[in-house]
Amino acid sequence: MPIHLIGLGLGTTEYLTLGALEVAERMDELLLDTYTSWIHPDLMEYLEERFGEKLVKADRRMLEEGIEKLVERAEEKEIGILVPGDPLIATTHISIVLEARRRGIPAYLTYGVSIISASGSASGLQAYKFGRITTVPRDGVGVETCYRVVAENLEKGLHSLILLDTADGGLRIPDALKMLMRVEDEFGYGIFDRESLVICLARIGSSEELRWAGRVSDALKLDYPPPPHLIIVPGELHFAEAEALKEILGADEDLIESYRPPRYERDRVRSYILKVERVLEEIRIMVGLEKVVDVIEIVKSYLEDSKKFLENGEVFNAVAAISYAEGLLDSLRNVGYVDFEWPRT
Amino acid sequence: MPIHLIGLGLGTTEYLTLGALEVAERMDELLLDTYTSWIHPDLMEYLEERFGEKLVKADRRMLEEGIEKLVERAEEKEIGILVPGDPLIATTHISIVLEARRRGIPAYLTYGVSIISASGSASGLQAYKFGRITTVPRDGVGVETCYRVVAENLEKGLHSLILLDTADGGLRIPDALKMLMRVEDEFGYGIFDRESLVICLARIGSSEELRWAGRVSDALKLDYPPPPHLIIVPGELHFAEAEALKEILGADEDLIESYRPPRYERDRVRSYILKVERVLEEIRIMVGLEKVVDVIEIVKSYLEDSKKFLENGEVFNAVAAISYAEGLLDSLRNVGYVDFEWPRT
Structure with missing residues (x-):
């Protein structure tokens, strides 16, 4: 049977x-x-x-x-x-x-x-803009993995659905946020700062349903119905999504207007690019070799490539090009052909 | 009201x-x-x-x-x-x-x-291992975006749900696959080759439901119920997922056992690492400067860093380190301090 x-x-x-x-x-x-x-x-x-x-x-x-x-x-x-x-x-x-x-x-x-699609609907965020789903267990073991998954999703501009453990009465949003804020202190990508934007959903589909969006600091103090609870970290917001967060979930207008999801890798490539640009402005050539000038020309062309890749969202190619340019410069400096200082960021 | x-x-x-x-x-x-x-x-x-x-x-x-x-x-x-x-x-x-x-x-x-969660259940793949959802429109406009989303998901080892347009009678799997195979010809990541593994789902939740996993070449010839149709491209398979694809969706045992989801960026970093290793074995130092030897030592340490990053799945850091090492080497060569040839891959 x-x-x-x-x-x-x-x-x-x-x-x-x-x-x-x-x-x-x-x-x-x-x-x-x-x-x-x-x-x-x-x-x-x-x-x-x-x-x-x-x-x-x-x-x-x-x-x-x-x-x-x-x-x-x-x-x-x-x-x-x-x-x-x-x-x-x-x-x-x-x-x-x-x-x-x-x-x-x-x-x-x-x-x-399933809560997996219902939570998307409940938030007003678009289903095809969610990245990988992650969970926070009751005892907090593996909460770093959750943080990393959210960081990876944000890198691509995607939203993250964070399911909270439902065992033994269920994990509550403030407790999960506190765990994630401790990881934030360690990693520092700016995903779970007190000012960060989060969406809080509780008892989705029941008459006690709560749907709310705002700052982490306010989410810690909110009055929640009993679990199940979950959190969404938004990525890039489409106009209609931004409207939904303000109009339906009551998020602060300024918070939404100024929202730029943290993108650690992209920001790092951007800072590398700035540094190479700065070095090229100030570099001193110590010997009169034509070959040295040629290498600096190559640096310039890789710098331009990196900027173009980054514009196209090709972060992998962008970091490859700019790191290669840095290597070219450092090698010249190490053998004493040029002199410069890497600017601090 | x-x-x-x-x-x-x-x-x-x-x-x-x-x-x-x-x-x-x-x-x-x-x-x-x-x-x-x-x-x-x-x-x-x-x-x-x-x-x-x-x-x-x-x-x-x-x-x-x-x-x-x-x-x-x-x-x-x-x-x-x-x-x-x-x-x-x-x-x-x-x-x-x-x-x-x-x-x-x-x-x-x-x-x-929602089909978004039901299709996950229907495939036997785990919900938290899906990446971004994507769609193929009837007229094929934007099918490159679909391909890119799948490539991005695979890069992280994640599964991809591809929804097919339901307008005007609905897009059928073979037609969508043909579009994706044309993009494959252009991009060449190996996602939609004739031998690639795909999961085909049709009329999920109806009595005509079809759930099948196998090679693209067989998916093209399958007998489908009418749309809605959808495709899943699997990422890394957990043991239970591999079992489900074989036992429930009837996939060929060899196909599943040998399945390695294509990872374009990771493979590229790996090939960069091999190239730098090869160069270090064969490099000829043309002048007796201690500083040149120092730079080669720096190359070696960045090579080791890159390998470690890649092992940890930190592809971004891995490509940054290995590209920097390449730049160091090329600069030395360009000014005539060392000689080597980059191996072809």
């Missing part, structure tokens, strides 16, 4: 789909995944009433360690697993499907409303 | 949520957005039967040019707009909410099942 993974949606009763209910109805056994995500008490009550004794709450142990037993039972009965959000998002669920396949048991999916 | 944007989900009746139906039920006027995405004929029929004359099909003209009229009507009646997928994904819908805000009319969202 087949196994069904059934998406429950955002965790409130409104986000149950007709398909999910129809499939759940005809199952012989119905497991409710209570550990990979959040379920509103009202939804829990609804499911208990609607499915009665057929509904079994499944914890981590049952879903992860009990996969074989679970799949074995599917040889005799049709089993459904109700999964908050969209099924197969978590590795646990993929493992169940794979184990079923190995035993020749068909596995079907019923997709659900 | 408020305006409601109501997500319809994946375009089939099963993906209607209880919330969407409940909100739609109590609207005075109900617009159905028939132009931003796909709606299955069965769903269309269901909505027509359920909502009768209240339901008005809204085309581009009505939704985009008629925003002011629409919002004006909301001063007297409660208006719902049924939107395939998740509302607010398209700029059109954000504009409606903004116009409502300007007139002091509240706007509410009912989130829907």
Whole structure:
């Protein structure tokens, strides 16, 4: 008999789909995944009433360690697993499907409303301008990875969705921000300064839903509904996105108008370019070799290339060209053919 | 009176949520957005039967040019707009909410099942390993942008979701692949060669759903249900993801085992490193200056730095270091202090 993974949606009763209910109805056994995500008490009550004794709450142990037993039972009965959000998002669920396949048991999916797209809609930011998704775990282990992912996304001008752990009551935005601000102190890219722009979303899809955009310093003091919480760090803002943040999420006009997402690599290339330009203005040629003048001409042409690459957003080519130019200059200086000082930035 | 944007989900009746139906039920006027995405004929029929004359099909003209009229009507009646997928994904819908805000009319969202998360689930790939989403329009204008986005994602080892235009019957996978293969001929990163791995998804969430992974050459010949179609280009595969592609999507074992997502920048840095290493082995010092030997020592230390950066995945720092080392060497050669040939790659 087949196994069904059934998406429950955002965790409130409104986000149950007709398909999910129809499939759940005809199952012989119905497991409710209570550990990979959040379920509103009202939804829990609804499911208990609607499915009665057929509904079994499944914890981590049952879903992860009990996969074989679970799949074995599917040889005799049709089993459904109700999964908050969209099924197969978590590795646990993929493992169940794979184990079923190995035993020749068909596995079907019923997709659900996922926080991954809903949070994009809730923010008014455009879906195709999001970079990689990242998470902050409750204990803060790996929060540097989260910071790095956001930095990488910003480098390309992209928005970052940061999911906060929902286990054990769920991580709250102020606590996650404090962790990220400690990483900021260490890395210093300017992503989570007190003045930085963040979007805070809480209990998306429930009647207590909070959608807000503003400064980190204000986000720390905000009054939040209980978790699940999440944070979005915006990248480059399109006009309509800027409007949405101001008009719908209540962000300060000045904050949005002056918003320039930090771009560490781009800024570094820009500072390299400035330095080479400065050196070329002040360089003293110590010997009268024509070859030295030729090298300086090459430096100039790589400098121009680097500027053009940067204009086109080709940061990799830009840094290659300007670093090469720096090498040319330093070599000449090291053998005593020219003299200059690298300006401090 | 408020305006409601109501997500319809994946375009089939099963993906209607209880919330969407409940909100739609109590609207005075109900617009159905028939132009931003796909709606299955069965769903269309269901909505027509359920909502009768209240339901008005809204085309581009009505939704985009008629925003002011629409919002004006909301001063007297409660208006719902049924939107395939998740509302607010398209700029059109954000504009409606903004116009409502300007007139002091509240706007509410009912989130829907979105292809953006469903396609991730359908592929068995992990949601937090997707990079930026991209699209191929019907007429192929901007398909180079799509190629570049995929290349950028692959550079970070990330998966790419490529949505295909759903207008006018929808773009089919083979046609989109042919466009992308033409860009491949021009750019040559090895993303859309005949042997490249792609995931093909069609009519996700409907009974005709197709989920398949394999070579581009086979994807061109596959028998597809009608659009909507979409393509995923996988990045680095986690063990469970590789299993899913083989076991669930039927990909060839050899193809998956040997899969190395193309990484153009990383490969370029690697080839630069090899070249500098080769030069250092064969370099001839033409004059007996200690300073020349010093510069070569600096080259060696930047070479080592570059290798370390690359190992850590810091491609930007790696290319900066190795390009600087190249500049040092070329400068020495240009003034005649050393002699070598850059190896060809």
